[in-house]
Amino acid sequence: MNAAPGTASALSSASPFEAGLALDGFDAPVSETAGSVPAARDTAGAVLRIEGVSLAFGGVAALVDVDLEVAPREIRAVIGPNGAGKSSLINVVSGLYRPDRGRVLLAGESFAPVPTARLARLGVARTFQNLALFKGLSVIDNVVMGLTQTVRSSFLGQIFGSPRARRDEAETRARAEAIVEFLHLTAVRDKPAGTLPYGLQKRVELARALVARPKLLLLDEPLAGMTVTEKRELSGYIRNARDTYGTSIVLIEHDIGVVMGLSDRVAVLDYGRKIADGTPDEVRRDQAVIDAYLGVAHDDEAPGNVRGGV
Numbered sequence: 490m491n492a493a494p495g496t497a498s499a500l501s502s503a504s505p506f507e508a509g510l511a512l513d514g515f516d517a518p519v520s521e522t523a524g525s526v527p528a529a530r531d532t533a534g535a536v537l538r539i540e541g542v543s544l545a546f547g548g549v550a551a552l553v554d555v556d557l558e559v560a561p562r563e564i565r566a567v568i569g570p571n572g573a574g575k576s577s578l579i580n581v582v583s584g585l586y587r588p589d590r591g592r593v594l595l596a597g598e599s600f601a602p603v604p605t606a607r608l609a610r611l612g613v614a615r616t617f618q619n620l621a622l623f624k625g626l627s628v629i630d631n632v633v634m635g636l637t638q639t640v641r642s643s644f645l646g647q648i649f650g651s652p653r654a655r656r657d658e659a660e661t662r663a664r665a666e667a668i669v670e671f672l673h674l675t676a677v678r679d680k681p682a683g684t685l686p687y688g689l690q691k692r693v694e695l696a697r698a699l700v701a702r703p704k705l706l707l708l709d710e711p712l713a714g715m716t717v718t719e720k721r722e723l724s725g726y727i728r729n730a731r732d733t734y735g736t737s738i739v740l741i742e743h744d745i746g747v748v749m750g751l752s753d754r755v756a757v758l759d760y761g762r763k764i765a766d767g768t769p770d771e772v773r774r775d776q777a778v779i780d781a782y783l784g785v786a787h788d789d790e791a792p793g794n795v796r797g798g799v
C-alpha cells in the first residue's frame with residue numbers, strides 16, 4: 490500500500506490525525522461518525538470474530554495474537570503504519586492466508602481458509618487494493634460477475650437453459666440492475682469498465698462486491714488513489730450500503746481523515762500487534778497510537794528512526 494505524502498517530521502507539531510486530515514486535503518471528516526443507523530454492539534452476535542491470530546512469514550511476524558470483533562451493521566476500520574499487518578489480517582479473514590495460530594469465526598462459526606466461491610456463500614465479499622475488474626466487460630456485466638459464485642442452478646442447467654437457470658438468470662440481472670441504480674451507475678451501465686475514470690471503477694468494484702448482499706464486506710484500501718471528491722462520494726456510498734443492506738464492513742484505509750469520519754470503531758495495528766481499539770475519538774487520543782504514527786523508536790531500533798506512512 491502506498492503511504493500518503495508526508496513525513497513524521499512534518500507531523501510533529503500536531504496529532505497525526507489532525508495532520509492526516511490536512512495532508513489528505515480533508516478539512517473536515519467526511520460526515521458524522523456512525524451514520525444514521527447505529528451499529529449494534531452485541532458481542533455474542535458478532536458477525537466476525539478473530540481470536541488470537543498470529544501469522545509469520547519466515548522470521549517476520551506479520552500478526553501477533555490479534556483479536557478483533559465486528560458487530561452487525563458496524564463499519565470497522567483497521568489502520569496502522571506501513572507493514573503493520575493490515576493486509577495480512579484481511580487476507581486471513583478472506584481465507585487467502587492460513588494463520589499459524591488463532592481462529593476466525595464468522596457468525597459464531599469457526600472457519601478455515603476456504604476458496605472464494607465458498608466464502609461468497611458464507612456471506613463474505615471483498616474488494617482488492619488494486620482494481621480487479623474485467624476491463625473489457627460492461628459495468629453491468631462486471632456487477633453480474635459478483636453473483637456467479639452464488640447462483641444455485643447447475644452448470645448444465647445454465648447451458649441448456651433449464652427453467653431454474655432462466656429464473657436464476659433473471660434474478661441475477663434484477664439484483665445487478667438494482668445495485669447499479671443504488672450506486673448511481675445507471676448512466677454508465679453499458680460502458681466497458683476499463684474506460685471509466687478511476688473513481689467510478691472503484692465504485693463498480695463496490696457494486697460487484699455488494700450485489701450478493703454480503704453480511705460482511707472487506708474493503709482493502711477502497712479510497713486509494715482517489716481525488717478528495719471521489720473519496721467523499723465513495724465514503725457516502727459505503728455508509729449507505731451499511732444503512733440500506735445492513736452489511737458489516739471492515740476497511741483498511743490510509744486516509745485517516747476519512748477513516749475517522751466513516752468508522753464506528755477503529756483498531757490500530759503496529760508491528761503486527763493490536764495497540765488500540767475503540768471509537769475514533771478514543772483512538773485519536775491514544776498515546777500509543779500517536780507514538781506509532783509519529784515513529785517513536787522501539788527499543789530495538791536506532792534512536793531517531795522515524796516511520797512515516799500516514
Ligand SMILES: Nc1ncnc2c1ncn2[C@@H]1O[C@H](COP(=O)(O)OP(=O)(O)OP(=O)(O)O)[C@@H](O)[C@H]1O
Nearest residue numbers: 490546549551569570571572573574575576577578
Ligand atoms: N507474502 C508475504 N511474504 C513475506 N512477507 C510478507 C508477505 N505479506 C506481508 N509480509 C510482511 O508482513 C508484514 C505485514 O505486512 P502487511 O502487508 O500485512 O502490512 P500492511 O499494514 O498492510 O502494510 P502496507 O500499509 O504497507 O500495505 C510486513 O513486514 C510485510 O513485509
